[in-house]
Amino acid sequence: MEIGVTLRNMGEQSTPGTLLRCALAAEERGFESAWVVDHIAIPPHDAEGSNGRYLDPLTTLAWLAGATSRLRLGTSVLILPYRPPLATAKTVATLQELSGERLLLGVGVGWMAAEFKALGIARKERGRRTDETLAFLHRCFADDVMEAHGQPFLFRPRPARPPILVGGSGAHALARVIAYGDAWLPMPAPLEELAVAKRTLADMAGRAGRPEPGLTLLGRIGSDGDAGARTLADYRELGAERTIASTRYDDADDYLRWLDGLAAMRERVM
Numbered sequence: 001m002e003i004g005v006t007l008r009n010m011g012e013q014s015t016p017g018t019l020l021r022c023a024l025a026a027e028e029r030g031f032e033s034a035w036v037v038d039h040i041a042i043p044p045h046d047a048e049g050s051n052g053r054y055l056d057p058l059t060t061l062a063w064l065a066g067a068t069s070r071l072r073l074g075t076s077v078l079i080l081p082y083r084p085p086l087a088t089a090k091t092v093a094t095l096q097e098l099s100g101e102r103l104l105l106g107v108g109v110g111w112m113a114a115e116f117k118a119l120g121i122a123r124k125e126r127g128r129r130t131d132e133t134l135a136f137l138h139r140c141f142a143d144d145v146m147e148a149h150g151q152p153f154l155f156r157p158r159p160a161r162p163p164i165l166v167g168g169s170g171a172h173a174l175a176r177v178i179a180y181g182d183a184w185l186p187m188p189a190p191l192e193e194l195a196v197a198k199r200t201l202a203d204m205a206g207r208a209g210r211p212e213p214g215l216t217l218l219g220r221i222g223s224d225g226d227a228g229a230r231t232l233a234d235y236r237e238l239g240a241e242r243t244i245a246s247t248r249y250d251d252a253d254d255y256l257r258w259l260d261g262l263a264a265m266r267e268r269v270m
Contacts, residue, residue: 001236003266004033004074005259006246009060010050013249016063019055021252023064026071029263033072033104035244036060038079041118058091065099074104076218076244077167077185081110081129082119085136086148089155092137097157106185106216107134108167127172134164134180165216169197178204183214183241191234198239216242221262228265236269 005026008014013022026034039054061073073095080088096103109126110116116123140146141161146153166173166181169189174197177184184201186194194217202212217240221228228245235243245262249255 001232001240001270002032002242003232003262003270004035004072004242004244005031005262006035006037006076006244007064008249009036009055009057010039011053012051013251013255014053014055018252018255019060019064020067022255023068023071025252025256025259027068029259031071031259031262032242033074033244034064035074035076035104035106037076038082039112039115040079040082041115042112043114043118046112046114058095061103062095062098065095065102069100072102072104073099074165074244075106077106077108077165079110079115080107080133081121081126082115083133085133088133089137089140092162093140093155093157093159096162097159101160101162103162104165105162106165106167131176131180134166134176137161137164138180165214174201174204177201177213178208178210181213183216185216185218188218188220191238195238214241215239216244218244218246220247221245221265222247223258223261225261225265225268228262229268232265232269 007019007022023034036057038057042050042052042054044052057075057078065073092105109130113123140155141158144154144156144158146155163182164180165183165185166177167185169186186197198215205212217235219231219235221231232243247258249258
């Protein structure tokens, strides 16, 4: 099981110096990947912990790609209905190309009504828009010659399609994993619920004649080494191919101390 870590691309911790120091420290300590989140328009009443400061996830990862060499770079998750499909595909392909194909594309439908309103997008259309973008992404990475709105065009550069990790829970999310995803990226949930959903996903994959999708799990892991090691062990036993460990931190020094603790937990379990 691989272990990735979250980076705060929001709030006071999203300064260039802090982001870069944290990402380089994660790479130096041998963690597989670093992950950022996606918010575009946080309303004032919901800005606690970030003060409304959010860096664009794909721009942030592109910047970090130029400063790292091995660390994989993930979105957890990119809200697909916020952005037009063609522009999204071009940005994703560019980041995949310039990073040396290190992108892990976690995607989701979104939930915050205020952001949909600010973007002028009907929240009830989020599922349809997400599916349309995912289908378009698959087509773009399959052929140099594409068409949109009746207009042919060349989709270049065309690196290998990044792995698509579909977020969400429930029947719609699982169906989306089977239709478009390489892996499932659910929100944290009790192990029993995750195990039931994983078996359901395996059954759906079998009926669809495709391999069982991978499983990447998010886990809040604090400074308690015993509890953190148990979480990692439980996720590995469940069959996760990756755990994305997250924590809250005040500054880079705080984050580096947490990374060292997480590395020790990893040694106990792996």
